[in-house]
Amino acid sequence: METHYEPFNQNLTFQVGLESVNITVADLNSLVQEGIQSAIVYGSQIGASVVTLLMLLLLTHGEKRRTAMFFFNMSALALDVARVIGSVLFFTSGFFNLYRLVTGDYTTVLLSDYVTSIAAHVFLALEEICINTSLVVQVMAVCSMLRQFHKALVIAVSIVVATVPIGFRFATLVLNSIFTMKDLDFSPYIWLQKVNTITITVAICFFSAIFVAKLGYAIYRRRALGLQGFRPIQAIFITGCQTMIVPAVLSVLQFCTDVPVINTAIVSFVAISLPLSSLWASAAVPGQNAHPDMNASNQQSLWKVLSSIQSTKDSSAAYESMSYSPPPSQLRGYPTMPTFQENGDKVQLLYRGADVENGARTFSASS
Known part of the structure; x- marks a missing residue:
């Protein structure tokens, strides 16, 4: 009787000292596929963060580049790029080795690989600080017209909501660094990482709800006064809605899908969304100039300054290349x-x- 052969269920044996570890081909293939999927997710985050960072640097007007909001948004994007690069370097380090992944023997991994792995978590903690601080600053700006008691209450609650995920993130950072250096299994504390993801999602939704409620009421008042048309306030309202909804969806997906490192996309998405709303809102509306004194260099964006310099160089080159026509007195036949x-x-x-x-x-x- 012919037996059915399952090639993916056959065992592979790895020798660890005097002991042996068995793993099926299917499980080994799952490890490789998880690494490939994680690298794709990290690569998309790097590309999106770098593009947004360049846009923010080039398109932000001069007076906006000196604000605290610009500093925190730029810092969050720069830290996001550094964090994702440190995370994706895991797959080129000694950790991502089939023998070490199967046997758990990391004794020959270089110290630089340990440092890179821990640095990625440090960048993540600093990035969350910048994001939450930026959100608190925006809440302070939005609530500036409220009564003193209501303003103080909202700011106090905002600080508490922003501090909780930062505390969980630092706890995760410390424990993960200790377990990484001692080559211990972090699985018993994986709940701490999930709680941190939930708290950062709740914080983002809380801040976004404040922005959406305040801006929605402002849009309603404008409509009641007969002011129609798409204005910067609508742009901020739209981005505020997406900043509130998308992280919540990603946070839920980590519990009901097998896509690896999907929870890391939450922080990257928020770091990208925060400056995009300000860039969109600061863009001049058709037929309206957002900055009256656009000739002043300190009021222009870096992109406009570089464009004007290049335009000046092109004009000078075109003028120098023009042929000179001598007067009639210098032509042949004229005395x-x-x-x-x-x-x-x-x-x-x-x-x-x-x-x-x-x-x-x-x-x-x-x-």
């Missing part, structure tokens, strides 16, 4: 007109026998 130096000024005698002003003499041009 050269004699000149007379009077008190350092060169006077051209256009007609034969012309009198020079302030002089009683007459000069005749020779043929």
Whole structure:
């Protein structure tokens, strides 16, 4: 009787000292596929963060580049790029080795690989600090017109909501660093990482709800006053809605899908969304100039400054390349007109026998 052969269920044996570890081909393939999927997720985050970072640097107007909001948004994006690069380097380090992944023997891994792995978690903690601080600053700006008691209450609650995920993140950072250096299994504390993801999602939704509620009421008041049309306030309202909804969806997906490292996309998405709302809202509306004094260099974005410099260079090059047309007197067939130096000024005698002003003499041009 012919037996059915399952090639993916066969066992592979790895020798660890005097002991042996068995693993099926299917499980080994799952490890490789998880690494490939994680690298794709990290790669997309790097590309999106770098593009947004360049956009924010080039398109932000001069007076906005000196604000605390710009500093925290730029810092969050820069830390996000550094964090994702540190995370993706895991797959080129000694940790991502089939023998070490199967046996758990990391004794020969270089110290630099340990440092890179821990640095990625440090960058993540700093990034969350910048994001939550930026959200608190935005809440302070939005609630500036509220009564003093209501303003103080909202700001106090916002600080508490922003501090909780930062505390969980630092706890995760410390424990993960200790377990990484000692080559211990972090699985018993994986709940701490999930709680941190939930708290950061709740914080983002809380801040976004404040923005959406405040801006939605402002849009309603504008409509009641008869002000129609798409304005910057609508742009901020739209991005506020997406900043509130998308992280919540990603947070839920980590519990009901097998896509690896999907929870890391939450922080990257928020770091990208925060500056995009300000860039979109600060763009000039058609037929309206957002900055009246656009000629002042400190009011222009870096992109406009670089564009104006390049335009000036192109204009100068085009002017220098223009051919010079000599006057008719220098063309072949025309006689050269004699000149007379009077008190350092060169006077051209256009007609034969012309009198020079302030002089009683007459000069005749020779043929």
